[in-house]
Amino acid sequence: MKRIAVFASGSGSNFQVIAEQFPVEFVFSDHRDAFMLERAQNLGVTSYAFELKEFENKVVYEEAIVELLDQHEIDLVCLAGYMKIVGPILLSAYEGRIINIHPAYLPEFPGAHGIQDAWEAGVDESGVTIHWVDSGVDTGQIIKQVRVPRLPDDTFETFEARIHEAEYKLYPKVLRELGVKEK
Ligand code: GRF
DSSP states (O other), rough: OOOEEEEESSSOOHHHHHHHSSSSSEEEESSSTTTHHHHHHHHHHOOEEOOOGSSSSSHHHHHHHHHHHHTOOOSEESSSOOOOOOOHHHHHHHTTSSEEESSSSSSOOOSTTHHHHHHHHHEEEEEEEEOOOOSSSSSEEEEEEEEEEOOTOHHHHHHHHHHHHHHHHHHHHHHHHHTTOOO
């Protein structure tokens, strides 16, 4: 069985979708006040939260994360709105075992504002991508992606909601394809 951990920084709606369908060993948040921690509690999923600023530097912070992953014997780390770049300590320990969801059709619109950047560029369609994590920002090998249209009467909010709906379908699909067993 493949054991998964989910990393998120904020709302955690992708985490919730994953946790409803798959056993999640734990969630990690790099913000102690993230809403996703409430979701974890409601879902009965173990959670850990600590912040980079509580550590001497990012090396020590990531060493603490690697320790958690090792302790829980995690096979696959699922980033879902984890807003930090994965550094060399975490990457070297878990390379090839970390995936990320990005709310655009990579390599289009990488970075922290994929939905907004696509919207502002006036595209007819954007998308969602799940990819392996490497040392770049949203540059790792693509696992699967889907196109999401921008409709003529969309507002930013309706467009954004359609992107999120696509995320909620794509993440479970990719996890199944990677051999993660459902609940
Ligand atoms: C998602 O759109 C994800 O693709 C992006 O950050 C957002 C996180 O949303 N990286 P949530 O925390 O899962 O609600």
